[in-house]
Amino acid sequence: MNKTGVLLINLGTPDSPSVSDVRSYLSQFLNDPRVIDIPWLLRKMLVNLIIVPFRAPKSAKIYQKLWTDKGSPLLYYSEQVKVLLQQELTKEFDVYLAMRYKNPSIPNVLEAMRKKNYERIIVLPMFPQYASASTGSALDEVMRVIRKWWVIPEIKMISQYYDHPTFIEAFAERGRKYSIDDYDHVLFSYHGLPERQVDKVYDNDLCANHDCEHEVTDDNKYCYKATCYATTRLLAEKLHIPTEKYTVCFQSRLDQKWLKPFSDEVVRECGRKGMKKILVFSPAFTADCLETIIEIGDEYQEIFKEHGGEKVQLVESLNDHPLWIKCLKELVLAK
Numbered sequence: 600m601n602k603t604g605v606l607l608i609n610l611g612t613p614d615s616p617s618v619s620d621v622r623s624y625l626s627q628f629l630n631d632p633r634v635i636d637i638p639w640l641l642r643k644m645l646v647n648l649i650i651v652p653f654r655a656p657k658s659a660k661i662y663q664k665l666w667t668d669k670g671s672p673l674l675y676y677s678e679q680v681k682v683l684l685q686q687e688l689t690k691e692f693d694v695y696l697a698m699r700y701k702n703p704s705i706p707n708v709l710e711a712m713r714k715k716n717y718e719r720i721i722v723l724p725m726f727p728q729y730a731s732a733s734t735g736s737a738l739d740e741v742m743r744v745i746r747k748w749w750v751i752p753e754i755k756m757i758s759q760y761y762d763h764p765t766f767i768e769a770f771a772e773r774g775r776k777y778s779i780d781d782y783d784h785v786l787f788s789y790h791g792l793p794e795r796q797v798d799k800v801y802d803n804d805l806c807a808n809h810d811c812e813h814e815v816t817d818d819n820k821y822c823y824k825a826t827c828y829a830t831t832r833l834l835a836e837k838l839h840i841p842t843e844k845y846t847v848c849f850q851s852r853l854d855q856k857w858l859k860p861f862s863d864e865v866v867r868e869c870g871r872k873g874m875k876k877i878l879v880f881s882p883a884f885t886a887d888c889l890e891t892i893i894e895i896g897d898e899y900q901e902i903f904k905e906h907g908g909e910k911v912q913l914v915e916s917l918n919d920h921p922l923w924i925k926c927l928k929e930l931v932l933a934k
């Protein structure tokens with residue numbers, strides 16, 4: 600039988616919420632040249648001598664809040680997705696899960712796949728919008744490993760699917776649990792990125808010279824900002840949210856030169872304007888994780904309350920939603 604190996608890849612999470620495991624995770628993550636894209640020596644000094652030593656103890660405290668009996672949500676939801684997708688596919692397909700950082704690692708999972716001698720491998724990162732720091736890095740790592748194989752099978756890599764109808768329908772279905780009319784405003788909060796990295800998808804040009812907030816064209820189709828806005832337009836249309844009732848924003852910045860507006864500032868502004876209830880979608884994440892559960896669910900809730908608001912309602916991520924599994928199946932089976 601012609602067999603295909605399907606490799607799902609998510610970002611990764613520490614092995615445990617201990618300071619040493621969080622340090623080791625942050626060190627692998629932030630030393631990735633697609634994440635901190637500055638010259639090698641500068642990155643080593645900045646990451647290993649400044650960011651990681653200061654951030655690891657603080658992040659470990661946050662991971663301790665996030666951790667459950669089943670471990671880190673990002674990992675256990677991704678594992679569930681792997682099992683559910685396997686159930687949906689025929690015996691021609693074997694589904695694997697790897698994490699870009701920490702475990703299960705891409706080299707270890709690919710080594711298990713190599714031994715199976717698949718005719719075809721489909722690499723499917725669990726990031727709907729392309730960013731060099733997420734999808735680019737995951738695909739780069741796969742190529743680094745496979746490049747050394749003697750037998751290289753047919754390989755298909757999926758770079759993005761932010762506009763896939765079943766992906767949009769899956770997130771819309773999560774949103775339908777809430778009545779939009781009950782909320783003063785809706786936020787679409789995406790993981791942030793340095794503006795410099797967004798500009799790098801353009802050849803000798805800048806994102807600012809394109810109308811990325813309004814349209815996706817052949818020139819900006821890999822611009823993360825453009826695809827985040829496009830995801831939002833598709834979701835807002837499906838859920839009948841008028842343009843004046845929502846704001847696109849970007850969370851988790853490391854400095855001021857990241858994509859704006861910043862989500863925490865938008866939340867603050869909503870409170871100052873007298874809003875009481877806001878609904879937050881986070882469609883760059885397909886599994887709930889530290890960025891959704893803690894940053895939106897806890898930290899933005901606190902900021903909103905401090906500024907007069909009452910409730911920040913996070914829309915649950917896709918996690919193990921049947922439409923998400925259907926979307927992945929359709930991506931795998933697409934020619």
Ligand SMILES: C=CC1=C(C)c2cc3[nH]c(cc4nc(cc5[nH]c(cc1n2)c(C)c5CCC(=O)O)C(CCC(=O)O)=C4C)c(C)c3C=C
Nearest residue numbers: 610611612613634658673730732733790793883888889890
């Ligand atoms: C949409 C996918 C993601 C992109 C793009 C991305 C870029 C990016 N991230 C950092 C720094 C950190 N991110 C952290 C956590 C984190 N990031 C993503 C996804 C993307 N990151 C996820 C799913 C998570 C949560 C992981 C989990 O265990 O739940 C963290 C760690 C947490 C912390 O200490 O705050 C850092 C650091 C950069 C610098 C970057 C692009 C340049």
Ligand SMILES: [Fe+2]
Nearest residue numbers: 610790851890
């Ligand atoms: Fe991140």
Ligand SMILES: [Fe+2]
Nearest residue numbers: 806811819822
């Ligand atoms: Fe752009």
